[in-house]
Amino acid sequence: MNILVAGTGYVGTTTALVLADMGWNVTGLDPDAEKIRTLLQGSIPFYEDGLEELLRKHLQQASIRFTTDASEAIRQCDAIFICVGTPPLPDGSVDMRYIRQISEEIGRHADGYRLVIVKSTVPVGTHAKVAEWIRSAQPSPHPFDVASNPEFLREGSALADSFQPDRVVIGADGEEAVQAVRKLYASLNCPFVVTTPRTAEMIKYASNAFLATKISYINELARLCDSLDIDVNEIARGIGLDPRIGALFLRAGIGYGGSCFPKDIAGLLQTARENGARLGLLEEAAEINRTQYLHLLNKARVRLGGFQGKTVAVLGLAFKPDTDDIREAPSLRLIRSLLSENADVRVHDPIAKLPPDLARQPLTSCGTPEEAAQGADAVFLCTEWKAYRHLDWPGIKSAMKQANLFDGRNMMNADHMKAMGFYYQGIGYR
Numbered sequence: 001m002n003i004l005v006a007g008t009g010y011v012g013t014t015t016a017l018v019l020a021d022m023g024w025n026v027t028g029l030d031p032d033a034e035k036i037r038t039l040l041q042g043s044i045p046f047y048e049d050g051l052e053e054l055l056r057k058h059l060q061q062a063s064i065r066f067t068t069d070a071s072e073a074i075r076q077c078d079a080i081f082i083c084v085g086t087p088p089l090p091d092g093s094v095d096m097r098y099i100r101q102i103s104e105e106i107g108r109h110a111d112g113y114r115l116v117i118v119k120s121t122v123p124v125g126t127h128a129k130v131a132e133w134i135r136s137a138q139p140s141p142h143p144f145d146v147a148s149n150p151e152f153l154r155e156g157s158a159l160a161d162s163f164q165p166d167r168v169v170i171g172a173d174g175e176e177a178v179q180a181v182r183k184l185y186a187s188l189n190c191p192f193v194v195t196t197p198r199t200a201e202m203i204k205y206a207s208n209a210f211l212a213t214k215i216s217y218i219n220e221l222a223r224l225c226d227s228l229d230i231d232v233n234e235i236a237r238g239i240g241l242d243p244r245i246g247a248l249f250l251r252a253g254i255g256y257g258g259s260c261f262p263k264d265i266a267g268l269l270q271t272a273r274e275n276g277a278r279l280g281l282l283e284e285a286a287e288i289n290r291t292q293y294l295h296l297l298n299k300a301r302v303r304l305g306g307f308q309g310k311t312v313a314v315l316g317l318a319f320k321p322d323t324d325d326i327r328e329a330p331s332l333r334l335i336r337s338l339l340s341e342n343a344d345v346r347v348h349d350p351i352a353k354l355p356p357d358l359a360r361q362p363l364t365s366c367g368t369p370e371e372a373a374q375g376a377d378a379v380f381l382c383t384e385w386k387a388y389r390h391l392d393w394p395g396i397k398s399a400m401k402q403a404n405l406f407d408g409r410n411m412m413n414a415d416h417m418k419a420m421g422f423y424y425q426g427i428g429y430r
């Protein structure tokens, strides 16, 4: 079977490579000529461990190819995975233009039956719209099926999550389409959840919303723990050992970021509004997240007596370690606040770069964490990069003007840092 993967972003590139590794013939399609050129040269246009090796292997074996030519790619395939972006619009609703575009292209160019599988995260009811967009663009009628197959991979562990998923969700109206999607994933050993397309679409949002709520729950508790002088990490451990609660996603910090949680929570809240429902718990989870970084910032402001004329080092830009993704990263909110309060800001990240609007601001991008901390009145840790844990902290302390450490990821051992002479403040942890 020849498989087309539309979209060569995070999800599309990973999906294409995983399917190629499972033995399928795969074509990656993207209108972005620069991305396609990069992929054809054996490089991944973003940072994700392990993908480049897999790409080179499959380019060499000619089991994967990449193109910008939608018409040829759609004519030559049997199944199409839609992995295009679904970014948020200013009101929180989902921008469906790329989904519509690829659906209409499929309608225009498919010259026989196609199995269309939607992997992008899309609002409930999208599969019906995709079918309608395909149908209305067809010059003459051709049969097709649309299945929903949401993606659950995490950036930073995309390959492991794809080869050993917790589950595969397939939403389709007909048994034949279900079996066809199952066949594509035949080599996976995991539970398959087979359901309707609308339910599959909702499972994706419900999953991300639950995880985000779990984080906001522990983050809100962390604020209280700070007032009560209780270590929130111990609370997380104490409750997480109960399998009904589970230990994962209970790490308190300056909040969740990334291209998905904030966008998908906004998307689900918009779906609720459109249907006259209110998801009050989720609204609060989003609000806690929006204000979480302020909790640490306020503590630092009190400690330093304001930021005016103070030098502040921010270590870590990426929304989480092992990725160069800075979308919705809480570090950026923190930096903007520090700049608005006239701090002299110095930043470092092992791989992530500042977004263009911040790169134009009067702040210093440093090549090493040591350079960023030089002469600083405070260091903020915003991403738990492993390398930061093993820095020469005594050396950093002596290079700083005042040894104030604000740990936005509770990644350091508070007692060790204090023993070294740092003033240490984590989130619900000191």
Ligand SMILES: NC(=O)C1=CN([C@@H]2O[C@H](COP(=O)(O)OP(=O)(O)OC[C@H]3O[C@@H](n4cnc5c(N)ncnc54)[C@H](O)[C@@H]3O)[C@@H](O)[C@H]2O)C=CC1
Pocket (backbone or CB within 6 Å): 006, 007, 008, 009, 010, 011, 012, 029, 030, 031, 032, 035, 083, 084, 085, 086, 098, 101, 102, 119, 120, 121, 122, 151, 152, 153, 154, 155, 259, 260
């Ligand atoms: N990034 C992640 O970790 C995860 C993302 N998702 C969802 O997967 C979808 C894709 O996400 P990302 O890969 O992060 O997006 P992305 O923004 O990195 O990539 C999307 C790609 O689609 C391409 N595209 C746009 N129109 C196209 C068309 N007509 N034909 C072919 N390609 C087209 C764009 O040029 C871009 O390269 C989103 O709905 C997202 O919510 C789901 C799970 C994980």
Ligand SMILES: O=C(O)[C@H]1O[C@H](OP(=O)(O)OP(=O)(O)OC[C@H]2O[C@@H](n3ccc(=O)[nH]c3=O)[C@H](O)[C@@H]2O)[C@H](O)[C@@H](O)[C@@H]1O
Pocket (backbone or CB within 6 Å): 121, 151, 152, 153, 154, 155, 156, 208, 211, 215, 248, 249, 250, 251, 252, 253, 254, 255, 256, 257, 258, 259, 260, 261, 319, 320
């Ligand atoms: O739909 C998506 O795009 C994906 O969104 C998340 O994956 P991702 O955004 O890559 O990263 P996560 O590991 O979930 O982390 C998200 C954010 O939550 C934060 N986080 C995570 C866990 C935790 O305990 N505490 C915490 O603050 C991280 O620092 C990060 O900013 C989900 O985990 C994936 O299952 C899903 O497929």
